[in-house]
Amino acid sequence: MSSPRPRIPEATVARLAVYLRVLSGLADGGRSNVSSGELASAAGVNPAGLRKDLSHLGPCGVRGVGYEVATLRDRIARVLGVERSRPCVLVGIGNLGTALADYAGFGSRGFRFVGLFDAAPDRVGRRIGGQPVRPMAELDEVVAATAASIGVIATPADVAQSVCDRLTAAGVRSILNFAPVALNAPAGVDVRQVDLSVELQVLAFLGQQRGATVEVTA
Amino acid sequence: MSSPRPRIPEATVARLAVYLRVLSGLADGGRSNVSSGELASAAGVNPAGLRKDLSHLGPCGVRGVGYEVATLRDRIARVLGVERSRPCVLVGIGNLGTALADYAGFGSRGFRFVGLFDAAPDRVGRRIGGQPVRPMAELDEVVAATAASIGVIATPADVAQSVCDRLTAAGVRSILNFAPVALNAPAGVDVRQVDLSVELQVLAFLGQQRGATVEVTA
DNA sequence: GCGACTTTGTTCCTGCGTTCACAAGCGGTT
DNA sequence: AACCGCTTGTGAACGCAGGAACAAAGTCGC
Numbered sequence: 001m002s003s004p005r006p007r008i009p010e011a012t013v014a015r016l017a018v019y020l021r022v023l024s025g026l027a028d029g030g031r032s033n034v035s036s037g038e039l040a041s042a043a044g045v046n047p048a049g050l051r052k053d054l055s056h057l058g059p060c061g062v063r064g065v066g067y068e069v070a071t072l073r074d075r076i077a078r079v080l081g082v083e084r085s086r087p088c089v090l091v092g093i094g095n096l097g098t099a100l101a102d103y104a105g106f107g108s109r110g111f112r113f114v115g116l117f118d119a120a121p122d123r124v125g126r127r128i129g130g131q132p133v134r135p136m137a138e139l140d141e142v143v144a145a146t147a148a149s150i151g152v153i154a155t156p157a158d159v160a161q162s163v164c165d166r167l168t169a170a171g172v173r174s175i176l177n178f179a180p181v182a183l184n185a186p187a188g189v190d191v192r193q194v195d196l197s198v199e200l201q202v203l204a205f206l207g208q209q210r211g212a213t214v215e216v217t218a
Numbered sequence: 219m220s221s222p223r224p225r226i227p228e229a230t231v232a233r234l235a236v237y238l239r240v241l242s243g244l245a246d247g248g249r250s251n252v253s254s255g256e257l258a259s260a261a262g263v264n265p266a267g268l269r270k271d272l273s274h275l276g277p278c279g280v281r282g283v284g285y286e287v288a289t290l291r292d293r294i295a296r297v298l299g300v301e302r303s304r305p306c307v308l309v310g311i312g313n314l315g316t317a318l319a320d321y322a323g324f325g326s327r328g329f330r331f332v333g334l335f336d337a338a339p340d341r342v343g344r345r346i347g348g349q350p351v352r353p354m355a356e357l358d359e360v361v362a363a364t365a366a367s368i369g370v371i372a373t374p375a376d377v378a379q380s381v382c383d384r385l386t387a388a389g390v391r392s393i394l395n396f397a398p399v400a401l402n403a404p405a406g407v408d409v410r411q412v413d414l415s416v417e418l419q420v421l422a423f424l425g426q427q428r429g430a431t432v433e434v435t436a
Numbered sequence: 437g438c439g440a441c442t443t444t445g446t447t448c449c450t451g452c453g454t455t456c457a458c459a460a461g462c463g464g465t466t
Numbered sequence: 467a468a469c470c471g472c473t474t475g476t477g478a479a480c481g482c483a484g485g486a487a488c489a490a491a492g493t494c495g496c
Contacts (some may be wrong), residue, residue: 011483017419021398033444044400048485053240055445060276063444063491080419081259081426095317101315105398109415110422122358149425150418174421179240180323182262192417197327199410200233200368202228204391206408207367208299210391229453267454273475281474282462
């Protein structure tokens with residue numbers, strides 16, 4: 001019994017991932033203890049907010065001392081579900097897909113790509129990061145064999161929805177989408193959208209708002 | 219007079235960018251009118267929320283009819299400040315940087331890279347997307363000459379802060395950071411963080427939360 | 437062994453974002 | 467010319483996230 005999971009807010013989860021990264025760095029550097037203030041500074045957040053985030057996973061610090069780096073790191077990793085490396089599949093091996101497949105950061109953060117897929121015949125068979133690019137026909141097979149629960153879409157926008165359909169049909173329950181379209185996924189499937197253009201446009205707006213006095217329409 | 223800019227919430231700005239993309243697609247498809255319901259569905263948001271977002275830029279629809287696609291598109295583009303193409307510089311031409319430099323989506327969304335930079339001598343001189351990779355020494359010069367106000371960082375984490383310092387010193391006011399570190403920028407500089415590992419870890423958490431019954435620590 | 441300092445964990449409060457629901461306005465129709 | 471239906475725009479309530487201040491607790495020093 002005792003299910004200490006009174007639902008953690010999604011915003012907190014995102015920050016926990018950041019804390020985890022900072023803690024891993026500290027652990028590699030040989031540090032054994034941190035205070036909330038230092039950790040918050042390194043993560044770019046408010047100390048009080050950090051303590052509140054951490055409180056969601058129960059008391060894990062020592063008053064007057066701080067947090068034990070390795071212990072806290074492991075606890076966050078367990079809560080996030082990345083203690084063990086999780087199998088992912090990646091669809092769309094263009095420029096972005098290649099970059100993702102090669103990105104070492106994923107491996108050290110608890111994720112590994114167990115399948116790279118592309119529809120273009122001339123891309124199939126190439127090796128990226130020690131792995132071959134497979135044809136889409138092998139998708140179901142690989143997902144089933146590896147029990148991959150996370151799919152990453154890095155295809156052009158016009159095929160993203162059909163790729164999403166195929167991934168969910170194959171059993172993938174979580175999707176990270178880089179294509180600039182809103183995906184329609186069945187209930188029970190989590191979709192997260194990363195839109196690079198949107199980020200730039202928000203910056204453009206902030207910059208314009210800061211710079212110009214006004215001078216609108218009419 | 220009349221500065222109809224009663225500060226638009228940042229969350230709204232991000233969605234406006236999405237609406238803009240959908241509207242551009244509709245315009246290319248020859249559509250001339252849309253209702254809030256249809257637009258909201260395509261953007262993956264609530265219809266009422268969409269109307270409230272749009273209300274921030276003044277009345278721009280016709281009751282009983284809907285929104286005129288081209289007009290609304292242009293108005294959003296003007297508010298976001300992307301009517302004219304904005305010059306950006308990109309630092310770090312590894313796998314991710316190459317993908318970003320090659321990404322056609324930026325060009326059609328009002329951004330163009332006017333300078334690609336890397337510290338590694340063997341990368342300098344290569345051409346990507348019709349542009350040469352320049353040495354870091356030319357950064358100030360290019361930023362000054364092109365009046366680039368947006369900088370994109372796609373370097374390893376350990377040099378991201380120093381790159382950030384150099385960009386801000388050169389006059390860049392907005393930074394999009396792909397390196398997994400919290401950047402420390404002077405006041406007046408907007409920083410936006412995109413962390414690919416964090417997105418995956420949030421998905422891992424959601425997936426684990428959904429799947430397992432419980433079975434925590436002790 | 438006791439006191440004081442440091443740091444966590446929690447509580448309150450303020451503000452924002454989101455959602456629902458209604459009223460206003462325009463076009464088409466009779 | 468007047469009515470009816472459809473869609474926008476706005477007002478209000480709900481819930482959530484963020485920040486600051488306070489109390490609890492453990493450790494170090496004397």
